[in-house]
Amino acid sequence: MSQIFDRRRMTLAAVLGALLASTMAGYAADDTIKVGVLHSLSGTMAISETTLKDTVLYLIDEQNKKGGVLGKKLEAVVVDPASNWPLFAEKARELISQDKVSVVFGCWTSVSRKSVLPVFKELNSILFYPVQYEGEESERNVFYTGAAPNQQAIPAVDYLMKEEGVQRWVLAGTDYVYPRTTNKILEAYLKAKGVSADDIMINYTPFGHSDWQSIVADIKKFGSAGKKTAVVSTINGDANVPFYKELGNQGIKAEDIPVVAFSVGEEELAGIDTKPLVGHLAAWNYFESIDSEANAAFIDGWHKFIKNDKRTTNDPMEATYIGFNAWVKAVEAAGTTNTDTVIDTLVGTTVPNLSGGYATIMPNHHITKPVLIGEIQDNGQFDIVSRTAPVVGDEWSDYLEGSKDLIADWRKPLSCGNFNVVTGKCGGGS
Amino acid sequence: MTDKAEGSLLYLDNVSVSFDGFRAINRLSLVLEPGEMRAIIGPNGAGKTTMMDIITGKTRPDAGDVLFDGSVDLTRLDEAAIANLGIGRKFQKPTVFESHSVEDNIALALKGRRGAFAALFHRRSAIEQDRIDALLATIRLSDKRDLLAARLSHGQKQWLEIGMLLAQEPRLLLIDEPAAGMTDAETAETASLLKEIAKTQSVVVVEHDMTFVRALGVKVTVLHEGSVLAEGSLDAVSANPKVIEVYLGR
Amino acid sequence: MSFTCPPTNSPFAASISLVDLVWGYCGILSLGHGAFFALGGYAMGMYLMRQIGTRGVYADPVLPDFMVFLNWKELPWFWQGFDMAWYAFLMVVLVPGVIAFLFGWLSFRSRVTGVYLSIITQALTYALLLAFFRNDMGFGGNNGLTDFKDILGFPIQAPGTRAVLFAASALMLALGFVVASAVVRSKLGKVLVAIRDAESRTGFIGYRVEHYKLFVWTLSAVMAGIAGALYVPQVGIINPSEFDPAASIEAVIWVAVGGRGTLIGPLIGAVAVNFGKTWFTGVLPEVWLYALGTLFVVVTLFLPRGIVGLWGRVVTRRAAPAKEVDGSGRQAGEAA
């Protein structure tokens, strides 16, 4: 860690001009491969992103123990974009053009990813993005190791239909792009499955919404129409705690109206008394409670690295794990860290995931993931009740009007992130 | 109503105002002739300052007429409009622009266009400069013209404020306790300055200091509990038993 | 570059000197100036979105990408016209200007001053924050507007364009400085200081205080809007976080640190605070908030005139009356 701090100080000094530069020369050793870490360490997103920064450092540490990559040690370059979206772009530029990193692991929110995209395109570098997102994007320089909507939402709905016989749906979300898109996809999907518009209720709330009385009551009302009802929740972040508290207090049990959430993981549950919530569901590609050797080893190593047995693990961490290992494997296979070569090699790379299976990077730069459905337990963990075969991330949803004709394939000769199969043209962009 | 107000400079009739049930001004009537200087006395809480507030538009009366120049209804205007009609006011506590130099204080008060855009493109003319110089001489602060107003003594601030009033070229000056906190010498000088001013403008002086009022030698109005208790020369009102009772207690 | 202030923050810094125009010179503490900055930025962002044309991922000639995937069928009325640069640039000035004018006209006319005004400016920017977060508003929700391609026909990422934009920002900064100092030196500037020192006295000598406040308020909002418009093409994104009240408050501290009531102060403050931020968040991220918090307290308690004031005291050794600055606070305090 201190090594990183020293580096930061030096960058600073270099800009300042003269004061320290002469005394701390020669930091850019050539026998390392630099890995950029672009996660907020301060500001609103620090709470989530700091964990991912530590995850990357942990993975680098492990890799270096195994001898590094291509015979060179990996060296982390950590910057703090401070939850400030424009600053993400600036820090990305700094990492690529100044620190000359070979790859960047980073971003959490879609805004931050959107903000750095032009930089990665312009300077031609690689970004691994480890968080579930709304899809509708495929860029040559980005690898999406989090779930696309079809890797969370649709299997979850399938599960509820089959296992719970749900016929009536509440789509409740925070008013931002991920829930909007996911709900649009789900709405189209449900209608395609013969659910009538009357049986779908859509509700949006602001960030950090804390008074859920009316909405929970509405859900209850909507649920008393003689048909089995479920809530699909894309409620984000802090708003979940008061939402679940209100559910518990108004006596909505999972047996009556189950809630399946896509943004509630082990960390979010840590702030709630989960006893009244037993049976509510979450859909992810990873749960800490997964019973696999890979997972046990990962958790064990993580606890040792972070020196805290209580730290939970979560889905974006697994996505970081997959992305990191895929990159290592591709670099080893290509024998170089050259961006273009690595991008081409990455497609088709297969690495183990933490749930005992494998993840493959597809030509659309998304990966295959199994979808797990977990039920909340009274100890704040999830009990996995369903698991699908690996699903390929669908970047352009088949259920959205604007994107159903689009596909992405970054292999030659197509090399296009938004190829329109109807017009036969590669959409916008260059 | 205008009949009675005809020919007067300031006309208050049956004015009342109350704050949270407390009647600060109670059916007050007062008439000031053009060119007249009037002293207003009264114990604390008699409504002197509130009366000033009403005249200058800071406080709206609940009832009654306030007319300027026999016809202009002051209750409908705000402070700036009333000031531009030609009513100047000096506060009890000297209020000058402390971050500005003495000269700028006068320059800001100088009669002229008051609009924001006019101010943005304003250039000081030679005539204005002469006028400023003259005023500075009148208030005896010529040698301190570049000093920040904050650094003036209390008495000097009082004078500066009077100077600013004069710069406005008002037709009526309302002056609240000009002698408060002044030395005897300063008080005497202030009295003579006011008498000088009264030659060209109407003046209303609110004052506690009886020697000062006596030095002014003008008609006196005694306020008590928001209404006029007595009016006349200082000697006459001093002899008024009601006034004696109010001042000496019952 | 580690020292991140110059490229992206210079327009912001420019707008900050305008915060000082209303606070340092006029005694109006706006906790919502970021709103005008963001509104200007959005107007520019809308123009840049329309310039993308068919190069968006869905290749829709009219609708921006985020509208396509949320199934919008046609362009909302308030997006019309933004394909024309002149119209968009007009809106950059008009939108913040008109909103500031209306807000100021209502507030100053009803004598909402001091802390009340500060609180409702905060409420205003908070309301706008919530509004722009709403996807139904048609401004791209929390993702905002991004993925810009070119500006006035020049590719936005090209080094040449970036250099020109940077130069434009520097020019804007200089221009803002010139305008602000012209305003401050004029008689109008003196009236503003007069209002700050003794608002009622200014009214009683015939200045219509609310007009002056409204003028400088609207002017500063317009310039904040222009600054926002220059900021957006450089950072390539505009989203509702620019409306966050905390961002506006943080900007105020730049002014306080540099020294309010001076024009150079806010610039020094902006540079100093951002430098500190870059340094701290790099070295000890968790210490940054302590440092920033302490800065707020220390500056208000011990450095009422900021760095500039401190410098002035050191250089001239003249016992500057600290009261002058207090005047603003005390005056505004009349309302409380």
Place this chain on the structure above:
Amino acid sequence: MSFFRLFTIFFALIAGFQPALASRVADTDLSSRIAALGVGGFDDLEKAIANLAASGDDRVPAILDRLGNGELTVRKADGLVFFADKVGTDFRLTDPVTGVDAGLAPKATVEKVKVNNRIRRAIASAVGALTLMSPDPAVRRTAAEAVMKSADVTALPVLERAIAAETVADVRAAMVAARATALLASDAPEADKVTAIAAIADIGSRDALGFLSGYTSTDGAVGDAARKAVAAIESRLMLWDIGQNLWYGLSLGSVLLLAAIGLAITFGVMGVINMAHGEMVMLGAYATFTVQETIRTSWPQLFDYSLLIALPVAFLTAALAGILIERLVIRWLYGRPLETLLATWGVSLILQQAVRSLYGANNREVGNPSWMSGSFALGEIQITWTRLWIILFALAVFLALIALLKRTRLGLEMRAVTQNRQMAAAVGIRTPLVDALIFGLGSGVAGLAGVALSQIDNVSPNLGRGYIIDSFMVVVFGGVGNLWGTLVGALTLGVANKMLEPYAGAVLGKIILLLAIILFIQKRPRGLFALKGRAVEA
């Protein structure tokens, strides 16, 4: 709760009634039925539960109950099903039929019998049917409700017997309702079904509505009757809905009142803008967390009193913090409200970061004591205990404050100082002390708000931020310097918000309200209940 209730059933069965209910099957039969629980997926498990319940054995409810709690495991070696109690990382296995200890098994050698919601429903229904004859009326009632929810046709004969034997009126009503739902689901004659609909319609609740809605699309007399009944219930519920919204509004208002009332003192009475007010609320919430955590680890039996214990702790913590802030920062800035605003904003940043350093950035769990969990129905208005207690608490705090300011010596001195500082000092009041105390009081009250908010909101370092703008709005709207104004302001805004929400949605509703307040302040710059006159303007 269900867990708890089932436990009661369990004990009632074992303790009281074993001899009386002699319905038992052979141990081997029961064992084989239990062994089926460990085979196959959820579909198989559901069948196995039905099969187990069909045995009618009185040991079944207890076994099913443990199944529902996830305490049944399959031993991988032989596929037998046992009760499992966790001992360290291992499990102690017990034979569910005989109660014989089967020894310790390491985690890797056993596999939990997984249950999901569907299985839990099946368990509830099965246990319901089996416990309809329980001696405890509360258990019978729960059983009847469970059967009603599942509309289990197979439970009809048991229901008939239970109804015949039932003596307690409301339990009998619940059973009749359960029979009606089961009848409707069965292939009984149409006339019976119409009668059943009438019986359900009489209940008139939302559950009844939900049940009947399922039959509105049926043809014939049943459909007609269902449609009519649904319409009748809906029109009845409409009025209740207004009441419900009003209740939500009051509840939101009480939260706003709690958050704002401390501010009404520091801002309204003292004129100090304390941007760190929200952080005082947060400190109160963290104090609650700390108290609960201590109780949880040291005196778990006191858990239900944890909030009561937290009240003085939270008050003192926040009050002390407030006094410190006043002494160290604010007192140097009296008369300079804008500077105070900035300095206290800085204090708020420091406090947030301090809490983040001490407790971590994640949310902390503060549990609801049992007397604050769950809800009850007042007619068709659902009233949750948390909200009810918070409303009462808010009012109590408010009245206590009024009393303190009006009736005590301290209150008198406070009013004296705020009205005329010099005069108060002249008559011998130690004004600096009073300043500190007022500020401490305002902060302490915010700390109390934190105790209440910990029950419904996140306990995170950002807790306070979310309330600061709303609190200022309440105080400014209600009228500065007037506690009653704050009360009226908070309740008005709460109710207005909740009345707007159904039409405008949560986001737009809030925006509309904010803009309305901004406009309102232009109209009445000093709020609803403004003090008028020279005293405030001078």
